[in-house]
Amino acid sequence: MTFAFGSRSLKRLEVIHPDLRKVMDRAIATTDIDFTVLEGMRTLATQRKYVATGKSKTMNSRHLTGHAVDIAPLIDGKVTWDWAVYDRFAPIIKQAAKDVGVKVEWGGDWKWRDGPHWQLPWADYPK
Numbered sequence: 001m002t003f004a005f006g007s008r009s010l011k012r013l014e015v016i017h018p019d020l021r022k023v024m025d026r027a028i029a030t031t032d033i034d035f036t037v038l039e040g041m042r043t044l045a046t047q048r049k050y051v052a053t054g055k056s057k058t059m060n061s062r063h064l065t066g067h068a069v070d071i072a073p074l075i076d077g078k079v080t081w082d083w084a085v086y087d088r089f090a091p092i093i094k095q096a097a098k099d100v101g102v103k104v105e106w107g108g109d110w111k112w113r114d115g116p117h118w119q120l121p122w123a124d125y126p127k
Contacts, residue, residue: 009037027096
């Protein structure tokens with residue numbers, strides 16, 4: 001089955017770094033698990049709110065510069081938060097990144113796991 005981004009996901013991808021966009025475009029074209037874009041670039045006000053409510057741990061988020069995107073797999077057309085699905089889904093995104101020659105980091109590999117979060121590494125993509 002072939003998947004494609006919906007209009008809301010496409011809008012959210014418009015403002016992210018072009019290299020991260022390449023990864024997402026490759027991923028949607030090659031995945032066997034449909035997914036949606038939850039958030040791309042975010043405002044400083046939104047980031048402050050996320051830190052205040054515990055949804056984020058930093059005011060130095062890659063989302064503020066378009067170097068990060070939050071995506072979620074869809075099961076029967078609905079977002080899932082099931083870690084087993086994220087653990088099956090992550091290799092698809094990692095392979096898409098390799099396919100287009102872009103390094104990415106997954107929040108699911110961090111100590112404070114963030115399954116939807118994908119970002120371009122600081123070392124390769126400074127502010």
